[in-house]
Amino acid sequence: xxxxxxxxxxxxxxxxxxxxxAAATVVFSFxxxxxxxxFAALGGTxxxxxxxxxxxxxxxxxxxxxxxIAYFGLPRMGLDAPNYVAATxxxxxxxxxxxxxxxxxxxxxxxxxxxxxxxxxxLRKAQILTQIQLPLxxxxxxxxxxTTASIAVKSTSYASIVGVWELTYASREVVERTLxxxxxxFAVMLIYFCICYPxxxxxxxxxxxxxxx
Numbered sequence: 150x151x152x153x154x155x156x157x158x159x160x161x162x163x164x165x166x167x168x169x170x171a172a173a174t175v176v177f178s179f180x181x182x183x184x185x186x187x188f189a190a191l192g193g194t195x196x197x198x199x200x201x202x203x204x205x206x207x208x209x210x211x212x213x214x215x216x217x218i219a220y221f222g223l224p225r226m227g228l229d230a231p232n233y234v235a236a237t238x239x240x241x242x243x244x245x246x247x248x249x250x251x252x253x254x255x256x257x258x259x260x261x262x263x264x265x266x267x268x269x270x271x272l273r274k275a276q277i278l279t280q281i282q283l284p285l286x287x288x289x290x291x292x293x294x295x296t297t298a299s300i301a302v303k304s305t306s307y308a309s310i311v312g313v314w315e316l317t318y319a320s321r322e323v324v325e326r327t328l329x330x331x332x333x334x335f336a337v338m339l340i341y342f343c344i345c346y347p348x349x350x351x352x353x354x355x356x357x358x359x360x361x362x
């Protein structure tokens with residue numbers, strides 16, 4: 150493992166880029182997905198139909214294909230986006246579909262009697278949404294959302310295919326230079342584990358807390 154130790158600093162620098170991309174993916178996909186999930190749960194028939202098509206199409210397409218579409222498609226649209234931005238946009242679109250479905254299901258899981266109780270005391274639709282449906286729905290959505298965040302972190306490795314310098318790409322560079330594939334990828338596995346395991350623990354903790362409450 151001497152080769153892995155000697156190149157650990159280089160790999161950790163790439164891991165920081167992975168964390169930055171993962172953070173951007175999680176934040177923007179959660180914001181977009183939450184908004185889409187609210188519209189999917191409470192919008193009109195046309196809105197729900199459009200969002201349902203979006204969710205099913207995106208979830209049925211491999212994330213790598215979306216990255217290729219963004220990488221090659223944005224320049225054709227006149228947008229000279231760096232490969233880092235193109236890959237992040239694709240990841241955001243992909244995971245926003247999962248978040249939207251989670252949020253939609255969580256909002257619809259709020260008992261109708263609770264919503265009717267809010268209406269009976271004179272709350273408006275916006276107040277019912279912000280004070281009843283979203284707080285209760287997000288409690289149900291938290292565990293699967295945290296799990297989705299863990300998957301998003303690992304999915305940033307696909308960005309290496311379009312030349313984004315992150316942990317997976319850096320590991321390939323080191324392997325080409327040292328020919329120590331097993332040692333390097335074993336070290337990369339441990340780095341990904343150190344990033345994702347705390348997130349998985351958070352999901353498990355939230356599930357236990359919600360079951361207890």
